[in-house]
Amino acid sequence: MKAKSPVLVAVAPMEGVMDATTRHLITRQGGWDFCVTEFLRVTQGRQPARVFHRICPELRQNALTPIGVPVHLQLLGSDPQALAANAEVGVKAGAKVIDLNYGCPAKIVNRHLGGASMLRYPDRLYDATHAVAQALKALDTPVTAKMRLGYDDTELTLDNARALNAAGISQLVVHARTRAQGYKPPAHWEWVARIAEVVDVPVFANGDIWTLADYQRCVAVSGVHHAMLGRSSMTNPWLAKQIKQHLAGEEVEQVDFKRMLGFLLEWLKLDAQFYEEIVRVMRVKQWLVMFRLRWGEEAKTVFDACKRLTNERDLINNLEDYLLFADS
Ligand SMILES: Cc1cc2nc3c(=O)[nH]c(=O)nc-3n(C[C@H](O)[C@H](O)[C@H](O)COP(=O)(O)O)c2cc1C
Known part of the structure; x- marks a missing residue:
């Protein structure tokens, strides 16, 4: 159509x-x-x-x-x-x-x-x-x-x-x-x-x-x-x-969960200046909950690894580790 x-x-x-x-x-x-x-x-x-x-x-x-x-x-x-x-x-x-x-x-x-x-x-x-x-x-x-x-x-x-x-x-x-x-x-x-x-x-x-x-x-x-x-x-x-x-009949670029996690890390850097750490941690978890709706098991693995973390550094380390080691 x-x-x-x-x-x-x-x-x-x-x-x-x-x-x-x-x-x-x-x-x-x-x-x-x-x-x-x-x-x-x-x-x-x-x-x-x-x-x-x-x-x-x-x-x-x-x-x-x-x-x-x-x-x-x-x-x-x-x-x-x-x-x-x-x-x-x-x-x-x-x-x-x-x-x-x-x-x-x-x-x-x-x-x-x-x-x-x-x-x-x-x-x-x-x-x-x-x-x-x-x-x-x-x-x-x-x-x-x-x-x-x-x-x-x-x-x-x-x-x-x-x-x-x-x-x-x-x-x-x-x-x-x-x-x-x-x-x-x-x-x-x-x-x-x-x-x-x-x-x-x-x-x-x-x-x-x-x-x-x-x-x-x-x-x-x-x-x-x-x-x-x-x-x-x-x-x-x-x-x-x-x-x-x-x-437009063009080739459609592909998106995967790793690209999405990279985006979240970028967001965290940008948003950091506006919110206190406790709020940033809460909001990253909010993103991860939402990711589960779209990215299923992959997102659940990351969410489960992050859900009890209260400190932003640990959260970032976890996300970065996933990006580095998920396929290895
Ligand atoms: C966390 C959250 C906050 C929302 N806040 C608003 C809002 O401020 N104003 C509004 O019109 N709709 C709001 N909505 C509804 C969304 O704009 C949208 O209509 C709804 O999520 C369905 O679209 P989706 O399936 O693409 O998410 C909100 C939805 C969610 C999940």
């Missing part, structure tokens, strides 16, 4: 994981068209600009990663006025695109009618999104949205998609699972196709695209060519490039 317009591949927002350093390191591997920040939760009143700059330091650099990939700022909330007011602050702080999170499954967020819980009320979804779209119109800034299929079920999926479309979004990412389905595979890409039929903005498929073969299957099922990659952007930062190479 041939795509009509250029295919876009984006790095998904991932709270607690996808910070500016990680965005930088991933996007500089090539093939990525934009990324989205971790969400900034908006309840009442206006947050000061420094809060926006903390979550998205790239706002000071024209909202671009160092290699020049656009970064969209994500807000999460339910109150139309608060969302609109904070979207304006975000734009004045440097944001070029505001994204709205209607997928977060966290209980604390959902209890206050944020994230996926908005999917129970298409009217509220419309009101919140429309308020932001109206406020940003004056600033000539687009608003985009990221939704799950629903809260408990898919009864309102298409109503929600229509509501977002009517409210004035310029692009829609669909994480093809309900909140109740959490992160449990499979993602239901067939729903991405149904949503794409009822909206007239570009749609991105999201969920369980781990490999080029997954991407091809997702396109075949959904008919949608744009993709947003979350965990796979961390378990294979070259996947966007592989997709683009495949689409």
